[in-house]
Amino acid sequence: xxxxxxxxxxxxxxxxxxxxxxxxxxxxxxxxxxxxxxxxxxxxxxxxxxxxxxxxxxxxxxxxxxxxxxxxxxxxxxxxxxxxxxxxxxxxxxxxxxxxxxxxxxxxxxxxxxxxxxxxxxxxxxxxxxxxxxxxxxxxxxxxxxxxxxxxxxxxxxxxxxxxxxxxxxxxxxxxxxxxxxxxxxxxxxxxxxxxxxxxxxxxxxxxxxxxxxxxxxxxxxxxxxxxxxxxxxxxxxxxxxxxxxxxxxxxxxxxxxxxxxxxxxxxxxxxxxxxxxxxxxxxxxxxxxxxxxxxxxxxxxxxxxxxxxxxxxxxxxxxxxxxxxx
Amino acid sequence: xxxxxxxxxxxxxxxxxxxxxxxxxxxxxxxxxxxxxxxxxxxxxxxxxxxxxxxxxxxxxxxxxxxxxxxxxxxxxxxxxxxxxxxxxxxxxxxxxxxxxxxxxxxxxxxxxxxxxxxxxxxxxxxxxxxxxxxxxxxxxxxxxxxxxxxxxxxxxxxxxxxxxxxxxxxxxxxxxxxxxxxxxxxxxxxxxxxxxxxxxxxxxxxxxxxxxxxxxxxxxxxxxxxxxxxxxxxxxxxxxxxxxxxxxxxxxxxxxxxxxxxxxxxxxxxxxxxxxxxxxxxxxxxxxxxxxxxxxxxxxxxxxxxxxxxxxxxxxxxxxxxxxxx
Numbered sequence: 001x002x003x004x005x006x007x008x009x010x011x012x013x014x015x016x017x018x019x020x021x022x023x024x025x026x027x028x029x030x031x032x033x034x035x036x037x038x039x040x041x042x043x044x045x046x047x048x049x050x051x052x053x054x055x056x057x058x059x060x061x062x063x064x065x066x067x068x069x070x071x072x073x074x075x076x077x078x079x080x081x082x083x084x085x086x087x088x089x090x091x092x093x094x095x096x097x098x099x100x101x102x103x104x105x106x107x108x109x110x111x112x113x114x115x116x117x118x119x120x121x122x123x124x125x126x127x128x129x130x131x132x133x134x135x136x137x138x139x140x141x142x143x144x145x146x147x148x149x150x151x152x153x154x155x156x157x158x159x160x161x162x163x164x165x166x167x168x169x170x171x172x173x174x175x176x177x178x179x180x181x182x183x184x185x186x187x188x189x190x191x192x193x194x195x196x197x198x199x200x201x202x203x204x205x206x207x208x209x210x211x212x213x214x215x216x217x218x219x220x221x222x223x224x225x226x227x228x229x230x231x232x233x234x235x236x237x238x239x240x241x242x243x244x245x246x247x248x249x250x251x252x253x254x255x256x257x258x259x260x261x262x263x264x265x266x267x268x269x270x271x272x273x274x275x276x277x278x279x280x281x282x283x284x285x286x287x288x289x290x291x292x293x294x295x296x297x298x299x300x301x302x303x304x305x306x307x308x309x310x311x312x313x314x315x316x317x318x319x320x321x322x323x324x325x326x327x
Numbered sequence: 328x329x330x331x332x333x334x335x336x337x338x339x340x341x342x343x344x345x346x347x348x349x350x351x352x353x354x355x356x357x358x359x360x361x362x363x364x365x366x367x368x369x370x371x372x373x374x375x376x377x378x379x380x381x382x383x384x385x386x387x388x389x390x391x392x393x394x395x396x397x398x399x400x401x402x403x404x405x406x407x408x409x410x411x412x413x414x415x416x417x418x419x420x421x422x423x424x425x426x427x428x429x430x431x432x433x434x435x436x437x438x439x440x441x442x443x444x445x446x447x448x449x450x451x452x453x454x455x456x457x458x459x460x461x462x463x464x465x466x467x468x469x470x471x472x473x474x475x476x477x478x479x480x481x482x483x484x485x486x487x488x489x490x491x492x493x494x495x496x497x498x499x500x501x502x503x504x505x506x507x508x509x510x511x512x513x514x515x516x517x518x519x520x521x522x523x524x525x526x527x528x529x530x531x532x533x534x535x536x537x538x539x540x541x542x543x544x545x546x547x548x549x550x551x552x553x554x555x556x557x558x559x560x561x562x563x564x565x566x567x568x569x570x571x572x573x574x575x576x577x578x579x580x581x582x583x584x585x586x587x588x589x590x591x592x593x594x595x596x597x598x599x600x601x602x603x604x605x606x607x608x609x610x611x612x613x614x615x616x617x618x619x620x621x622x623x624x625x626x627x628x629x630x631x632x633x634x635x636x637x638x639x640x641x642x643x644x645x646x647x648x649x650x651x652x653x654x
């Protein structure tokens with residue numbers, strides 16, 4: 001029997017250090033190669049399941065590097081797992097490809113496998129089909145029973161935080177799509193922020209003990225904060241002077257455009273979360289002791305909608321985050 | 328906020344009787360609407376995970392009825408779950424659609440929801456994207472710990488069985504694609520066997536207690552039996568005079584073509600399984616007491632490859648089952 005596309009992926013994926021773990025782990029009773037995978041959930045934990053598909057020309061530019069596509073397909077799912085406060089465990093892959101291209105598959109599997117290895121994710125199953133380039137990943141993880149983070153459990157008075165420096169990925173995508181950039185190190189760094197997003201899995205695990213609510217920022221910070229606030233039955237105030245903007249972003253697009261990208265750009269894969277006022281000091285101390293930068297940017301309030309403030313004065317409402325379906 | 332496509336699906340899906348269960352079940356801690364679903368696995372069970380994507384123009388004809396597409400997307404995954412001997416529980420849906428069409432979504436969700444309701448499957452998450460019509464489903468189920476069926480555990484001397492009447496779906500697809508058919512009831516029945524395959528979930532559960540190995544027949548009986556035999560380190564002999572051919576298939580395409588369709592057609596979604604000789608009488612008695620027809624069609628043997636026999640004499644080798652990637 002000819003080596004199938006999936007067998008190729010498994011082989012290269014294994015070379016990147018992840019499938020080997022999948023083969024030897026006690027929690028993977030039966031991996032790739034049968035009609036389904038048999039997996040052993042740890043006792044006393046809830047299962048967290050997420051699914052996200054990335055499509056060429058919709059979620060990443062046509063002709064993107066295969067390693068970046070493999071990284072992105074897993075990263076967007078790891079970001080959802082992080083937002084639930086969960087520890088990732090097992091992935092299933094559904095890959096649609098126009099043709100079998102061994103070099104492309106090797107790079108794709110390497111990009112996917114490297115990130116999987118960093119997060120202890122075993123590839124346990126999947127399928128390949130002939131069609132337009134699309135990568136669907138279903139990722140399973142765990143939280144202690146009743147310990148999962150939600151969007152809906154914030155309350156008025158809770159402080160709003162965000163991780164990282166939102167807006168960089170949107171600027172990186174614009175450069176990747178051929179918009180004139182300044183060149184040099186800033187441009188390379190911004191492109192890298194788009195191509196290789198960093199899912200905040202360790203931060204999500206810590207937030208399980210600290211945050212009242214959490215969402216991943218994939219469609220624009222203002223819109224995603226709006227979703228968290230709406231799910232929690234609140235409004236939110238966001239102080240734009242406190243937004244963490246990267247120096248590279250400000251140098252590249254200027255301060256006002258940087259703010260716009262940070263509020264309404266997409267593809268950040270950061271976490272936006274809320275901390276009750278009574279736990280603020282404890283949370284800030286513990287958050288300062290971990291490697292992912294976070295910043296307090298606003299507060300949940302009674303009412304609805306997200307209001308922007310500049311040093312205490314309302315300056316308007318942000319545009320809504322974009323909807324992938326309308327993209 | 329405008330009603331999203333996914334919200335539409337959830338609403339119509341619920342109307343078909345399945346999501347309501349998802350909302351009220353103890354095993355669904357958090358369903359649709361957050362970054363991920365939180366699910367509570369039953370203690371002492373292994374998790375079985377399958378993923379399969381159906382694409383317009385590849386796995387079903389362009390312009391297929393939406394209800395049939397929804398049914399198929401879940402049925403192909405239920406068939407994989409059945410082949411593992413598992414009980415299905417939770418589904419995540421990744422839907423790519425060229426445009427949002429409310430009537431289409433309603434019919435799609437109804438087709439999907441009806442089959443989900445029959446099998447106790449709760450839709451717990453997913454996403455929609457704009458793109459060519461493709462439906463990916465990831466389905467999770469359970470088996471008692473160490474109780475999952477596999478392809479690889481057959482042995483020489485085990486008897487080979489198949490459920491249903493393979494070949495009907497391939498003939499139904501040909502009719503659906505516009506090949507001249509006889510019209511009338513036979514044609515309608517064969518088309519229905521293609522459009523609305525019956526996943527053999529209850530049979531799979533029973534086989535967990537009886538069979539040595541099992542595979543679902545999706546790419547042609549001869550090829551899929553070959554996969555089971557290869558995974559078990561065996562060959563197989565298949566007596567073509569014992570193949571269960573439907574009267575409608577024989578009347579429509581003739582006896583020789585019926586045999587060809589049964590051996591090498593696709594899309595049957597039946598189960599092919601093996602029973603050790605020592606348990607044959609017990610298994611036949613218990614299999615006779617359940618509603619899905621099964622028939623003994625051959626035997627695993629030492630060696631490799633599938634050999635066809637006609638009343639004991641070797642008549643040749645079947646063509647290989649087709650590969651979806653090359654389809």
